[in-house]
Amino acid sequence: MSLSARQWLDRIRALPLDGPVRIMNVCGGHERSITSAGLRGALPAAVELIPGPGCPVCICPEEDVFEAMQLALNEELTLVAFGDMLRVPVNVPRSEPRSLEQAKAAGADIRPIASPGEAVAIARQDPERPVVFFAAGFETTTAPVAAMLRQGVPDNLFVLLSGRLTWPAVAMLLESGAAGFDALIAPGHVATVMGPEEWQFVPERHRIPAAIAGFTPESLLAAMYSVLRQLQERSCFLDNCYTQAVRAGGNPTARRWLDATMHVADAKWRGIGIIPASGYALRDACRAHDARAQLPSYADDSRKRVGEMPAGCDCARVVLGQIYPDQCRLYGAGCNPRSPVGPCMVSDEGACRIWWSGGVRQRRDVAERSTG
Template sequence: MYSVESLLSLIKKTPLTKPLRILNVCGGHERAITRAGFRTLFQHNIHLIPGPGCPVCICPEEDIAFAIHLALNENVVIVSFGDMLRVPIDCAIDGCDSLIAAKNSGADVRPISSVQEAVSIAIGEPEKAVVFFAVGFETTMAPVAAALLADLPNNLKVLLSGRLTWPAVAHVLRSQKDTFDALIAPGHVATIMGCEEWQFVIDHHDLPVSISGFHPESLLLSIHALIKNCSSRVITLNNSYPEVVKHHGNSAAKTLLKTAFTQVDAHWRGIGVIPRSGFSLAAKLSHLDVTNHYEPIDSSSRIIQTGLKTPPSCEQVILGQMAPDGCPFFGKECIPASPKGACMVSDEGACRIWYSTGERSVIEVIEKGNTQKVEIKS
């Protein structure tokens, strides 16, 4: 087993002819990278760029708006993962621009940490209609699928906003050709979907990819593997999380996802519609779909512009085009206590992570092949 010290030594000894731009997709990876201080250690030579790996950050505003509408105007209990309650939207629904604002206005909105809690609430309060606002990637959606396929109380319905990770990564790589040199893929998603899910990065984008866990050793193993790939001009799929990730993934979890959901075109906040990137309830579970039980928002009378538009820099951060501290609102108008954009809400959002840890990064954008050294903010 490699130590952090030995891996850092190996990385330092591996020659690089130009700065290396590595896209790290997962919010959990970004949190681990930042807390470990890797950017300070690597400085000018290796640039770790956060991507669209925070499900709270990319949850579309229309789904949040509908959840707010249900909470305020229907006799329902809204339950969702804690971070979702604080995500702001640009258009207020009956004066509320977030689920926490709806809660403060008297709506029954409750934070939960698992789908089992949603089921327990519905069982414990059978006289109430309970709506589970389900947000997340494959890792979260697998246990959600297992719960939905089991016997559920009749008063539980679902507002589903689940997403698949790889189509968004493919979109980022396709739309920003020659911007990145390598990719760190999320180990928890690969645990479900398998190493093979990331072969497209090599086949269609000619970039090396390494699947990583969340401890420093695994991340450094991935970074070292990618540096070696780029230095030797050999493109491979590396698994730096072999204790958990297998080639074909978790067959039981994949079966649950395939049985409970269908893949559909889906909207990603800050990105747009990505083909076949979303989960929709399978026909056999359509009775759980809350949109089949309640009318949509009456936009002419319910939606009010708040005047606090999400800054375009949020989109740039999500797409890996801008470092969080490049946003003019970062740490000023936009802080965790009063977020202006979704990236400042979740502990997997790049802006929240950087603000909370004091992370500062490269100011200038380094184009691929540019060997210019850039200054690191102190």
């Protein structure tokens, strides 16, 4: 019989915790569930939950957003993108459009969509007009894009791909020697697609307890209890606390489609730099629908702060778990959901947006988190 959230909390509170325990929850969806359920306040004071690098909008390269904007502004085409991407700011003079939303207001044909199927439908409505699908996201978003390509798309549909893998950012943190966490909660939806095996390196290579969780308080608390027990018992393994959806090997069809249409490549993460083997790129078999191969390039490396976060924005440090959202210099002081400066305040999976929506409205002026 499965336990309730209250029962899991009782079990966690009964653990004899010797000192502070830092648990990183990688996924933005996890952070949203944790905040909306008030789990931080319900856990023992010794348990510290750290938002991690699981927001695709937050880490989407600034250069890719700029490229999408310039294509929409300068070419006779329609650009479609997932809704969150429309408000992500780029680094250009204030006299120019600074987001896809502002480019749309300036006259570009830019439309928000919720699924790859909508991109296909828009392309079929006007076969003579090029449609560019700016596809940014992690594995769970990129797999449907792969399925779309594998199943066949209209000749006038092109993909500007900005897909990323989740686990390499965690690997980079752990290999840096300054990860700043003692245990890890891995994203259940990614493991559903790619398989739990991708996260095995955390306990095996780094001797850090890990658990895969779903998005209910019960699943998250079960995963927290698991990693806390592992720390207590000085054991390290990967625990699957989302057995309803996560199976060994993941989704074989999704993985097959990803492999058929894309390959893994070194990739940029905004404000962080290049992380090896952390991105998806279209294979030559998809070249006819690759926007980078078929359309003009508007890359401009002469721009100030190319690839960086906006001036004064600490989103990169928030994404890496080095500071909490309300420790950003701009949090609540010029950066809020109505007027976002950094990408972490844009997306529903951005830690800053989540904390603001959860009622944290004041910046706290304290030293950054310890990574000891």
